[in-house]
Amino acid sequence: MDGNTNIAFKTTGCSWLSPVSDLVGVPLDQVNFIACQVFGLAAAFWFRLYLNPKHASIEIRHAVAALFGASIIMFCFGWYAVHIFILVLACYGIMLKASLHNVHRYTMIASVGYLTLCQVCRVFIFNYGILSTDFSGPLMIITQKITTLAFQMHDGMCRKKEDLMEDQRRLAVHSKPSLLEYLSYNINFLSVLVGPFSNYKDYVEFIEGQDAHHKLRRVKASSPQQNGWDRVPEPSPVRPVIKKLIVCVGSLLWFFIITKAFPITYNVDPHFISEASFFSRLAYAFISIQAARPKFYFAWTLADAVHNAAGFGISGVDNRGEVSWDLVSNVHIWQIETATSFKSFIDNWNIQTGLWLKSVCYDRAPYYRTPLTFVLSAIWHGLYPGYYFTFITAIPITFAARAVRRTFRHYFLSSRQLKFCYDVVTWAATQLTICYTVMPFLLLAVEPTMQYYRSMYFHVHIISILAMILLPSKPRGSKTESPARHSNNNVKED
Template identity: 30%
Template sequence: MDGLFNSLADSLGASVDQIKLIACLLVSYPLGSIFVRVPTVGLKHAFSISVTLFYLLGMLNMFNALMQLMLDILVTYYLSKGMTDKRMPWLVFIFVMGHLLINHTIRSLFDLSYETMEVTGPQMILVMKLTTFAWNVHDGRRPADELDKWQLERRVTDQKFPSLLAFLGYSFYFPGFLVGPFLEYAEYDALVSEKLFKSATPPPHLHDPSFVPQRLLPSGRKRVGYFKLVSGLVYLGLFVTLNGKFSFAQTLQPWFGRITLAERLFFFQIAGFFERSKYYAVWTLTEGAAILTGLGFTGYNEEGRTLWEGAANVRVLNIEFAENFKMLLDSWNMKTNVWLRECVYKRVTKKGTKPGFKSSMMTFAVSAIWHGVSPGYYLTFVFGGFVTSAARLVRSTVRPLLIPVPGQHTTSRSFNKKLYDWLGVVLTVMLVNYAAAPFMLLNVEDSLKCFSRVAWYGYFIVGGSLFFFNAGGSRALKKAQAKRVKDYQDKLAEEKEREKEREESINGTAYESESGSGISTPTTSEETHVMPIAELIAQELEKHSEKTL
């Protein structure tokens, strides 16, 4: 089998491990269709375990990695089952993260290429699964009124603690084992038991009520799954054919320094897309395979078509055309973002307090360690933190000046808002490319050389923005916001006053009479009837009541 992979690698100009990884992802498609036809829950667990063992031993020759991963799985299982102390999830977290950090360090010391498949790839996915499971079990032992919605829906009680076979099936869920998607145990249990599909019948107005489906599994699974397959192969083709010409590594070559700055900046943005296309490819391919097993079903749209969005790890269009950095981050490596939020950000926050600086920094540290020990990762994350801070300031100070003030109605965006949105798209993609370069180049020396070749534009944009906002820009913009709101309110008050005067001129003339204030309303050309204010108010109230009935 290795001979076939070697021949393919030579003909395609890729590494053998990359070819094997893609082969595993592609084989998962027909196996996913078999998985949904396995008759019992226990056999589904066994099927998933068997497929993953075939990948690790038969395809990737990773026996040593399998032994290490089994250690993490068994330690997590028995700690979660036998230790009821509140420290249990933290012990699991420290053990599996510490083990991952050791392997990241070994990989760095041996200077292994990112193209080399070894234990850290699947271990990163497994760490998310195991730590989440430990917290789910901990939540299952807490009072329900202490839990938020996410924790309550995913908790694992002692009464429903899985068997070892079920836990191995969860840990070795084959479509997502090598590169994701990560999923919680409750989601896996709902998948294999088909509880995930019990709401699969569309609303009555969207189908014939007399129709009884032959299977519980909703339709549309193959339509979406194979669309993901085609999309993933397109991204893979783009990466294989063009990444060699358009990559961040090319910025280090002598020829790159000889072209104009404008050409360098343009090339840099193109390279960023092709660097991302590798991740688009593997995440889209694995999403499609997961969908074929039934994972990711999220209900129906208004037309009654099934939605399969729960297994997504990336939203490509939201990244390439993100109007702001938050939108981009929410659409990239989405499952990891959920894990960091639920298992780190919320958990390090003391009960009764809101997450703050400490929670953010702890989450940043865990994210960095989880990715690896290469210095380039830390350059990326530190810069990303500053970009996020600058983006929040822009959103809170500049954006309110370009959208309608509270209470103001408009049918379309203003030219300034459209300009703001398009500038946001351009700047967001430029900054994410700048941030991603060290992530791909890995070391500080190459990263700084790359930055110098593109005139350090990311540091100038973000640093200049932060300086402006902290040097009085935020204060001035917030004053402008307040003035804009006040001007609008004054305008409304003037319009109401004019409307009141107009109504008075139509309905009658206000005057003072001996009997008190009143409104004179013409009845005929020769007489005037005086209506007291109390009667006028009562009449207006009656009119209002009639309108609302």
């Protein structure tokens, strides 16, 4: 092995599972990741049954959650886990010492700055690829939590209620958390490896055993036909956990059977580009991107199941009168695969990151909200050029999609047949546009990205720019919208 390989191996932490890694032919860091998530799932059931708030104190629940989380990151990353502790403790110091009027700014600069520094090391020193489960992954999740809590403290302790949006009022934090609460929120075993991000107030309600009661009571208050939901016993998470584990198994099988047969890098194979027709290359891009998604479905759905197993994740009651366990869900697979607009895809992919971007950037930026949100997303993801190609490309596509929708959609609503045809066309356009947009995210480097875009004749860039120029950005007679208009969405498209 070369020097970079040796360094990368050392960062995988504990080597106890090396025989398993050798046996199944999966890198040790990924074996450790799966083992820790399986441990987290078992620990979550134990946490719910034996450390229930009725039997254990709040402090014990906080301490155990944080202790398990710290153990997991040390197992996975060895001494590189110190970066995670440095970031958490440094930002806790900022929270204690900084002015409440500026705590959100200082925290954002410190956390994103430290994350970026670690990602510089990740790219230029350790030479990690996108699939490596290195210590920067937990840092990304913790950055979301730290910054969101700082903004919510600023909302609750510095701003007037009438100046806040509805979600900001509900999630505002009115007192500084203790060190134990801060550690538990940031490094708890439920989310320390892969997330998803959750709001501090929701997490504290879960630890205190009040989350189910509060979520169901809110449904009762807003929907008279749901009377009595706040008086039922705490719902069991067994069924939603089993359903999500079935999705995980299916995603894993899809990955091993299908994904490896359609490697992303074949999109930029010189022989393939020179010999295959444009439509053949377009079809392969579509298939290879579809095949690449299940690994994300697996990781996010398993993380969601871990949260649910602990009793965390109730968002309310759905339209069928059943308890919904999607408070911290990071992906809606059906909505993604059937998305008929760029916005619909974004809103259902990496959902909690979208909510974080909305909370700390989109809702608060006075100008250029959509471009700034995409830029922050690119910085948060890392320093590979492919990330920036993806998110910068998404900016004109987002504006073009708005213009196309506003200009043409109403012509297809007069009959069911026309609406069906519109949905089919927009589904195909959305999926192909997504393929074009996210390809650099998977190729990472500049050269293969430009090679791919040249092979595609930059057609999505050209179409998007022409749509922005030729089509009206708003319908005639429309008024400028206030930010409150978008309070329940992610990165916006009307």
